[in-house]
Each structure stands twice: as C-alpha cells, then as structure tokens.
Amino acid sequence: MSRERNHVAGAVGVVMIAAVAACSNTKDLVVPPPPVNPLFASYVSLGNSITAGFQSGGINDSTQHQAYPVLLAQQMNTPFTVASLLDPGCPPPIDSFPKGTRVGGGTPTTCFFRSQVSGVAVLNNVAVPGAASFDPASPIGTGGGGPLTTFILGGKTQVQRALDAKPTFVSIWIGNNDVLPAALSGVLDSVPGVSPGVTSEATFEQNYNAMLTGLDAGGTIKGGILIGVVNVANAPVFFPAPALFAPGVLPALEQAVGAAITVDTSCTPTTQSIINFELLEAMRGGTAPDTIACHALANHANGLGDVFVLDATEIAAVSQAVAGYNAFIQQTATSKGWAFFDPNAALAQLRESGQIPVLPDLTQPTKPFGDFISLDGIHPAAAAHVLLANLMIQAINSQYGTSIPALSSP
C-alpha cells in the first residue's frame, strides 16, 4: 500500500510540476511612457484658429503640428491627437506675401478632407478655426469655422469631443474671434454681410460659463490653464495710417495692388487710425476703391474710411472689450484654482523690440511679419508657438508646482 501511494503521489507530482513550470504571467502592453505629472494624463485643448494650428491664412497637417498645444503635450509627455488635415490644407496656407499665393496652387476656398488615417476615436486638440466664445458648447455654432467645424469635430461640439477624451487637464483659448472679425472689418457693430460685431462682455461671460459648465459635467478635469484674449488691434495685419507718409511705403503698396492709390485727406501723419492690410487685397480684387481714407466718410456708400479701418475710438472700444474679457477669464481661473496666461504682454514686447514689425517688409515675401507672425499678419508662426508654449509652461508650473520642461528656443 505504501508503494502504491508513493507511485500515485509521484504521478500527481509530475503533472503538477509540469503545470507550474508552464505557468507564467507575462504582460507585454505597449504603454506610452507616463506624463511628467499625473495631472496631464489626458490633456485636451479647446480654442480657435491659433490653438488649431492655423497659420498664414490656412491650415494643414504641418501647421497643426506646430501649434502650441502639440508642443505642450510633447513637454508634458502625454499622448495627443489632432484632426490631421491633408496637405495642402483647408485652405492651403499662403506661401507668398502680398501676392497671396497658396501652397499647392490652392485658393482661399480650396479645402482638402481629413486624411484617411486621421480618424481617431479620441481627439485631444478640439479647437476649431473661426470659433468664438459661443461655439465650444453649441452644436450648431456661428459658422465661423466653415467646413472645418465638421472636419475637426465631426458633428459634435468642442466640449463633447473634449469629454470623449476624459481630460484631466485642459487649456482654453477662446474669445479672439469675439472681436477679431469685427475689428478686421472695421465695423464694430453687427452689420449682416459686413461684420458680426463685437460680442458684449455679458454675452461673452455667458458663453464662457456655458463652456466651463459643460466641461465640468465630465467630472474628470483636475486642472487647466485659461488664456486671455489677444488685443487684436495690435495684430500686425493692421498698419498705422501715418506709415502712409513714410518714404517708400505708398509706392510699395501701389506695387502690391497694381494700381495707383489715392490717400484721402482724412489721413494725416498724426492720424491714430490703423488700416487692415486686407484692404489692399480688396483693392486688388476690385471690391474696394483704390482710395485709403482714415475716418468714415459721410455719405460714402462703399464704407470708405470705415471698412478695414479702425479709428482711435474703435481701437479703444476693441481694447476695452478685450480687457473686459480678460478680467473675467482671469477671475474665472482664480476661482477655479487654474493657471492664467495673458499673451498680450509677450506680444507687446515682441512688437516693441521690433521682432514683430509695425509694417510688413514687402521685400520679404515669405517672412514679411518676421519670425513670429505668419503670412496672414494675424496668426502666430511656429516660433511664436514655441514662445507661447514656454510661457504657458511657466504659468502651469507656477500654479501647480509641476515640472514641465521648457522647449528649446527656436
């Protein structure tokens, strides 16, 4: 009996040893490296054209990947997806100023679709060019983004797409388009077909709160950075009217337009008005007379001196609106315990140092606004995105005690 028991025990032992020897618990998940701080486990950026990566009047996969949120995510070491748009873009960026030619020979209405492989379930950069404060929480939107709203969001709102990513950290830069289109038009009141007008502060706050309420509903956000609105009156696309009297400027403008330009008597060397460079394009296209006036001329049917021109009163109104928005944004950031970043100081510093020129250098068709502003005179170029990202990193690290490394200067 004893021998029998030993044999059985031996047989069972062989079976069990074989079993144990074959057992292992190898896991080979291909996981991304952890972020520099768990706060950034899922980062989502909301906003408009700057955040989306719009440059030089266009957007494509290349410009999208130069945008500051991509750089932030890279420094945070967190996965980040964008709605990659096929080259040459939608529309293709301008590649020569002031002729306005575009990459790939495209036009302002050229629009290529999303790339076939860019369809992602989770989108981290949900910003849409043209978006104003009303858009992030609205399923219909203002239409400012045109087809890009659909191409990027696919039938959802920025807030909805953001929540799909279960964000732990968000950046929000919205509000520029609450003043920019009106400022560019030179007409600050809402005039159908001419200007959407400047969003009132009350409406802006209502829109902003609706966006934040929607984001809070997700219950996953642990922190964020709110970014102030740019004082668009300082955008290089506007040049000061007194420059018309500087040597060589008017001839250069006439060369760009291809016709002689008449400077109205409302323009003097001391005029405080600023003029949108797009006026030249309108002249070239024949939709504006070849005359520059610096104040709205009475009884002038085509808005001469009004459209594309901001006088001192209008500049002050724009600045006041932006200051009101930013006071609210900063207050909101403070109340939420989030970081706040006002880009105006940095942009003003670049302007003062001459790195953002007061007048575009028309002899530099690929870099008329310097290294920091792209060829449309409005949107930051790649170098500015690096600068902005580093300043945001400072603000975030200061607010949260994190250690996001800075980017190398371009």
Place this chain on the structure above:
Amino acid sequence: MTVLRAPTLAMLLALGAAHGAHAQGFQLNELGTCAVARGQAVTASPCKDPSVIYWNPAAAASLEGWSIYAGAAAIRVGGGFTADTSRRVFDGNVPVSVPPHVFVNYGSRDDRWAAGLGVYVPYGLTSQWHSDFPGRFEALKASLTTVYVQPNVAYRFAPNWEVGGGPVFGYSTVELRQSLDLAQQQVSPGLTFGQLGVAAQTEFARAKLSGSGTAFGFNVGVHGALGADWEIGARYLSQLDFHYDNADATFSQVPTNLVLSAGNPLGLPAGTPVDALLSTEFVPGAPLSAQKVSTRIKHPAQFQLGLGYSGILNTRLEGDFEWTQFSSFDQLPIDFSGPASGQSRTLLEDYQNSWSIRVGAEHAFAVGIKGRVGFTYVKSPAPDETVTPLLPDMNRRNYTVGFGVPLSPRYTLDAAYLHVDTSGRRGRIVERTSANQTALDLNSGFYTLEANVFSLSIRANF
C-alpha cells in the same frame, strides 16, 4: 447621399467561430466528465463509459451491455482587453454556457462488438463584450453551437485490439452581433465619414446575423494493448465543412446624436441631425436593409494519439498528443445576396495547425471512488495577426481534477473541475484589411483569458 456599405458584416461571418476558452481555437473538449478530469488524455486508456464513442470509437467494444452516459459542463469564461494607450481595461461579458453530451452504447457480452450513438458539441461557445468595448466593431457577440451526432460501431478484431468508428452528422447554428462604425462608411465613393471628421468608433448601427448549416464527416479509432501494462490508442475525426447558406443579416440603427454645424461641407442647414440622414439607409432595398448572406466554416479535423500505463496498482496513467487541422480556417468567403452584394469578399484568417500535449491519471480507491487529475498544454492556432475580440485565442494551460462516485451498482456520478490559465496575448480590435498588415501594425492591446469549467455526468449500466 450616402453610399453606406456593410463591410464589417463580413467580419461577423468571417469569425463565425466562437470563443472556446479551454481548447484551441473554437474547439471544445468537455465531452464526458471523466475525460475532462483526466486532462482529456483518454485515447489509449479510455474512461469506462460510452464517451469513448468520441474519444476513441474503437474502445466502445470493451463496454458490456447497455450503458448510457449523460451530462453537461458549465463553462465560465473570464478575461478582457487592456488598451495600450489608455491602459483602460475592458472586461468580457461572456455568459455561462452549458454544452451537453449524451452517449449510448450496447456492447456484446463477449466484448467482440459494440454499437452506439453519441451526441456531443465538439466546437462552439460564445464570445461577448460590453457595449462600450472599442472592439465591438469587430465583434460584440458571437455564438456558435455545433452538434455532432455520431452512430458508432466497434469491433474486436484480435485479442485486446479493437477498431471502431462511424459517420458524423453535424448541425451548426451561429448568431453574431457587431457594431458598425460610421467613420468607416462612405459618404460617396472614395470618401468616408471619417474624412469628414466623424470620430472613429462612432456607432451608428448594429448588425445581427443568424444562420445554420449542416455537414457530414466521420470519426474512427483504434485501440490495443501492448503487453500487460501498456495500452495505445488513436482517433481521427474528419473535417466537417459547414455551409451557412441563406443566413439572415439584419441591421438596427443606433443614434449618434451628431448634428451638422453651420458651414458644414455637405451644404445642409445647420442643426441637421446626422441620424435623420442615415435613417434612409435602413429602409427596404437600402444597403443596410435585411438581406441574405452566406459563408462556410470548416470545422477542423482532429487526430489524437495516446499511450497508457496501468502497471501501478489501481492506477492508470496516460499521455496524449493531439493535433487539430486549423489550417483549414485560413480564409472565409463572404457572399451577400442583397443590396450589399457588391461587398462580397474573402477574409484572411491564416490559422495554423495546432496541437496539445495531454497527461492524466486515475486512481481507484478501495471504496470504489476514483480520483482523477490531468494537465493539458494547448498551442494556439491563431497567428499574431488574428487575435481578435471574437476569438482572442492564445496558448493555454488546463489543470483538471475530478472524481467518480458509485451511487449504486448501476449508477455512477462523475464530477470534474477544469481551470484554464493563460499568459495573455497581444491582439487587435480593428479589422485586418490587407495581408500586408502585420501584428505590429494591427495589435493595440493585450487580451487576457481564463476559464473555469464544472462538469457533471451520470453513467448508467444495464
């Protein structure tokens, strides 16, 4: 406006094979509780019950008189999928399945011949996931049940040597459910909703397929003794080629709640619900209307060779090698006969032949109780490119234990427990659309798998 297609329905059919958690591929081995307890190493030294009709048809000749063996195995499958990027874990949602088996045999009193019938489920089971599983566009649920009915005759042609076998009639049913991804659908030829910005994995419909098929084959075996203490046995179950003709494919719309914004590229008014646009694709005659579809799934051939030893008092030991011809599951023709007929195609599976090593032991205790243990190592037939939500197959280690208790001179109760252990395996949750796509291109996470099986059977002798 839209040119929707039913491409992923193909995957439903393509993987008409469900998840066999405790064998290779979609093979089941829970055919008799005694065999389960012994690690399915029972070809040479068979269990003394009519389940030998499956395990070695020849050994039925050694069973005297009438004997009936009936039971079932409750199979509980666990496991899930962990996504690489998010590291989120998605657990499976597989219900407990209980495949039954019934065997009846009559053996002559002189042990020279026997005749019997077996009804068993050698292939089948279910894979099922929760509705938020990102791989639901590959498979949300798949249920396959294939029943083999096998008349059997065994004959002792020499002292201690028998042959046996019989034809096999197979009946298979399949039910498959899958989510459809709007981002993959075409708005117009060459342009997908995904290119218009619709997020990947936007579920807009669910497809359901149900069908059945029949097939014929055979199962044969040989069994003999090599001296006083050694036995040898082998069996071969042929391939059964099931044709699921006239299967029903139906589609139901799932709200996306997407809304077209102002300035949308379709030129439609702002606020237009996308679901309203899609609803026209589900009406009769539209691409996603009810239609017929057919395919075929070859249930692989099996071969098992075993060597048994009974030189230890009251104890039987056995080791088996088993081979399954899963290379027959290399591709699947998918033929739609409705509005989606233009989407007919052939899917790549590229399964390979698989094998398993099985060892088991049985000891008869003095009071008539028999104790059993076993172990099986199973090599997966699925290549690295075909580890999918529908069949996340992987190498397995099966540990078994059980006992047999005589309830009366005529009745015996067998019980067995089987635990399936794996190391997990990388796999994919998206469709493989080209033979050029490698596992590195496709796999985006890690599948885990375990299973617990409880089997009970009653044996009656008359």
